Amino acid sequence: MKRRLTFVVLAWLAAFLIVIALFEAFGSELEDLPLALRALVISGVLVLSMTQVVIPLINRFLLRVF
DSSP states (O other): OHHHHHHHHHHHHHHHHHHHHHHHHHHHHHTTSOHHHHHHHHHHHHHHHIIIIIHHHHHHHHHHHO
16 A cells, blocks of 8 residues: 555656646646646647656666665
């Protein structure tokens, strides 16, 4: 149970930081887009980065710790 909770907290933190970084880096370009298109871009980058980079790193980290 502790491993699952740790995974959830780390995944949420990573997703939060990715969204913040995207808005910081591309916020001015994104603000001109309609809300639905802005959400599509942000969620696309978020899902891609989480599934290809962040989740494998979290799993590797948790295998070493637990």
